[in-house]
Amino acid sequence: MARVHLSGIGKTYPDGTSAVTGLDLDIAEGEFLVLVGPSGCGKTTALRMVAGLEEISSGTLTVGGRVLNRTPARDRDVAMVFQSYALYPHLSVRDNIGFGLQLRKRPRNEIKRRVEAAAATLGLTEHLDRRPRNLSGGQRQRVAMGRAIVRDPQAFLMDEPLSNLDAKLRVQMRAEISRIQRGLGVTTVYVTHDQVEAMTLGDRVAVLKKGLLQQAAPPQELYDHPANLFVAGFIGSPAMNLLQGRLDADGSAARVQLGGQTLAVPASLLERRPGLRAYLGREVALGIRPEDMDDAELRDGERETVLTSTTDIVEALGPELLVHFRLPAPPVVTDDTRELARDAGADGIDAAAPDSGAVARFSPRSRAR
Ligand code: ATP
Structure with a gap:
């Protein structure tokens, strides 16, 4: 796990769209930080810049003390969980979870051990030989988590990982993500537009509006002391x-x-x-x-x-x-x-x-x- 530090991070897309402006966030080792805001506020762009999937236009990104602005995604030692899960349909659960380790040419025994440990953590042991199409939505989501866990990365990056689940499963998986993250103590940046998810998961919640950070604070502080009208209206349901x-x-x-x-x-x-x-x-x-x-x-x-x-x-x-x-x-x-x-x-x-x-x-x- 590592400290993730965004200093004055900005993103302007080639068409001139300014998606993120001057974003300052200092995410402590082991912290669970949630980026939340309405559609189009720039939260996915911010996460993708940390992952290395989007070029950083301005500012400095450091993870574990290393400046990563120009480091390719594969060398960043961060693991991303996507909304779509991005599983390989033709691979078994075992091979999906172990894929990143195989790419890194880890020894076969080590891959087996780490995949099985991740599967045990996630309750997937019985399903290791199945294909993704034979799994429920919640199980697929766990496989996507497994792929991140098994790499033992410096940070987890999660982009709306629960949005494809039904309401009941979402609540269950929300608790599970919290349990796993706390168990592993991995620094986590989690993107959602759902303020209930943000409030229940985050050690701190960062509220974005039109690419600008409005407030970053523990959930209760956001609720009790919103920094401005936008945060006041956004946090809390009904508003x-x-x-x-x-x-x-x-x-x-x-x-x-x-x-x-x-x-x-x-x-x-x-x-x-x-x-x-x-x-x-x-x-x-x-x-x-x-x-x-x-x-x-x-x-x-x-x-x-x-x-x-x-x-x-x-x-x-x-x-x-x-x-x-x-x-x-x-x-x-x-x-x-x-x-x-x-x-x-x-x-x-x-x-x-x-x-x-x-x-x-x-x-x-x-x-x-
Ligand atoms: P959502 O919750 O809808 O996914 P978001 O908060 O994650 O939204 P982003 O996807 O980061 O928002 O988008 C931020 C802004 O950047 C939006 O105005 C979006 O239209 C714009 N944008 C995103 N990707 C591109 C791109 N490749 N080229 C130009 N503009 C883009």
Whole structure:
């Protein structure tokens, strides 16, 4: 395992498309770093540059202290797992897993030993003589992992390895990848557009938007302290509600005017974020996570943190209820737990939020229907 260091990495394709710009990431030995972002944000390009499958236009890539910018992929000692698995259909599982070792002309005994050890780790021992077409999607995915593991590389690079699996298998394999990575302690860079995958797998998650790094932090920190509105809206499902309002103060108490309504800003929030005072008297984006909302009519007191709204749609998911409702702002979503505005106000109150709309009324009874 090795430290992977990207310093000012950029990629401009020959047609002039700038896919990645000035990417700085320092990935520690044994760390699991997830690159996440919407389609086209440059995450695959970034990974392929580390793998040596895409030329680096600018910046410096080092793995284990060696500058690799001009090193061919085969000499990089990193193993990539592709979304498509890229298995050889005519080879058995054994030969697929051992392929890289055969290419490197390792002794036959060693290949056998290493392939069988990888197969045991992945629960593939019984399937070693099968062809990929006779395996399930999850088993194929394991073979692709096996091919990476068996090489004992300095780093694993994974490009959406779970996206071809059904939802249930994806959850299983997600846990398995986590277990294997932690067991082997191999530095891993993992690309996904799925923020749940990113949050559950990553020691750290790096959020990209249009080729630019927005924030790289442990999952909980991204959730609790998003660096800007993009990260605030991207991390969390359903997404954080972003409402436009005006931050005002009355003595030591602060409040947000949302259309015709007023919402108190908890004093604790102002204490924790003294910088918010700089926004007094200004338009702000108020971020309230769906899980931080509650039904005011079912609770006592705290009327100052109550918003009136009308219910739009109710989605019962079993353990939770998603209530889409209308505020004097665009539709927002809550999954009906905890306290309204407990942690209101994303750190990144720095950009225009959606326009406010008409005043509406929240009808909690409709949730019980
Ligand atoms: P997805 O999740 O859809 O795979 P991504 O975040 O991995 O997206 P990339 O595939 O890295 O994004 O693409 C980043 C940008 O670079 C996109 O605008 C894409 O159209 C562009 N791009 C990718 N490959 C090429 C290429 N060979 N030539 C020109 N532009 C490219």
